[in-house]
Amino acid sequence: MKLPEALRLSPEKAPYVFLSPFVLLFAVFGLFPLLFSLYLAFQTWEPTNGLGAMTYVGFENYRFALQDEWFWKSLKNTAWLAIASGVPQHVVAIPLAVFIHSSFKRLRNGVVGAYFMPYITSTVAIAILFSSLFSTDYGLINVGIQAMANVPGLGWLMPADPIDWLGDPGNIKPAIAMLVFWRFVGFNVVLYLAALQTIPKDIYEAATMDGAGRLQQFFFITLPSLKPMIFFGVTLSVIGGLQLFEEPFILTGGRGGSDQAGMTTAIYLYRMAFDFNDFGAASAMSWLLFIVVGVLTWLTNIAFRSPRSSV
């Protein structure tokens, strides 16, 4: 059964027709907002006046953003959180992946699945869970700390009063970092497990013949072989860490917490636009953040491209 001539696609047009759903969606939800925010970054706009109410102000929004104390504060918060949640992800994920790779045979998929679970769980569900875990008086985390304080020999390490995790500016960042770490460590484990499977077994066999121990094998075979994947994983962590929004947004009730201690740059520019009504400055800040992300990604690239490496 053949289609009538009128319905048949010519080979020249077919690629465009098949591409069009993506191109269309990308243009509407990807490209247009991007260009619109670039345009807005050079305008001052009272949004409730309608789209016609924009006035061109040149680089004024950028000048304002660069001199804004809270913008710098948010960048510092973001850097703190990116490092405190990003570095442990990899430091824990690599040995964990090696351990799972070598020690689990039949249970492997189940174990990996357990670690991967947080990554695919809805952020809202996680936030509700962690808000109650972090609760000052009844939260499980504080109950756990209290229980440890009663263990002989450990008591002096534990604080006497329950910790106000989400109310005290000093504790908000560690609380967020813990959540982000917990959420993404499994994702990195999966990355490294995939890379571990590509390392040929005979290298390890040769090393064993030469008398190398497990630790030496890890540092001289496994780690160098993982380097391309580490580069990939670290790049994703840098980009994700700098754009951190959902977890701190929900844990701090959308406000950034006491003393804005949990206010990342992404949260601040969201608030600039929707709470403080300044879409122009918010757009300018988003482009400044983009530059920071770009520069740091480039630096990561340089850091991983040593002369001996094949990356």
Add this chain to the structure above:
Amino acid sequence: MQPVKPRLPGLVGMLLAALTASSALAQQTLTIAAFPAVDDIVRAAIPQWKRLHPNVEIKVVSRQFSDHHTAMTTALSTSFYLPDVMALEVGYVGRFAQGGGLDDLSRAPYNIGQFAPRYVPYAIAQATNRKGAVVAAPTDIGPGTLLYRIDILEKAGLTQADLTRSWDSFVDSGAKIKASTGSYLMAHARDMKDILIRTGIQPGEGLYFDDQSDVLVNTPRFVRAFELARKVRQLKLDAKVSAWSNEWSEGFKRGTISTQLTGAWLAGHLNNWLAPGTKGQWRAAQLPEGAYAAYGGTFFAIARGSPKEHKQLAWEFIQLMTLNRDVQINAFRTQDAFPALIETYDDPFFDQPIEFLGGQKARLGWREAARKITAVTVHKQDAFADEVINTELDKVLDRGKDIATALADAQRLLARRAHR
């Protein structure tokens, strides 16, 4: 077969009539966007509207409070999906009044000026921007009041006068309450700062900025508010819980929070769901030291970009909601929506005792307060200023930051934004 014949033309006629009627209705549907409680008030007024305009349907689009206001902001900025009438909470009226997205009701064809004396003066002033445009009509207001637990007060050997004589005596009473009953004076020291910065505002001044966008934060008004809040914290008189949190409602249920500075409407919330078990133990008083302040309020507005052919009807609908005595009183009786229409103030409902407040005729006091409240000029950076002041207060309360330094820091931050 016989009976069918005469019926047929009748059926066709009915069908035709129904068709024409529905097409006429389709042309005349007024869309009202509102949030909970206000949506019910609007729905309750539909029968009265139908008597005036039998051919005009009312369609209520209801969203949650913040969703509603986000949707209205988006609709105004793009001029798409604008309702014919939108309900707005007072904070958003101030924000939207800065721009030109809402119709000026003081001009033709609306001419709200002729009705202005019938509204509570401060409410109509809240809807008036600096250029004199009236961007919304008030429907309900929130006169400020001091709710307190009479049983706790009596246990501490105090009277209402001890609480309200001055702010200092209010705090001193709190210390006695804490010592003799263990209850906190208030939920959060911030609550008292919020009311104190709203009292003693001079004409031409706003809350944080004056007419010329000069910052007013480093003034005695703020110093006193911060000092008293700090005293409350130092004497451990506040429970350190924020309004609408679980701990807050638990504090009311268990009687660990003995007073609340709030809008009159909170009495209804306490009765309905926050702490129904404490019925009869609460009383209402005027705010301490003769302060009068507004807590919330609802308005109706017409967007500049809404369908032109409906504007006259939209205005008539707003008049029904805000200027009709029965509609206003009904909303007061059923939803605790305190009327903005002055001529309702002689209604017998005001004289009725409130069971939750131990039979107190508290509405009389709230009515008096409503007349004495003055409106505060709104500035477009008020939302940001709120955030900055609360942050600095947190630093003073939690980390012992010096008040003068805190206010100077806030002043500097706000000055940079004032003219944006």
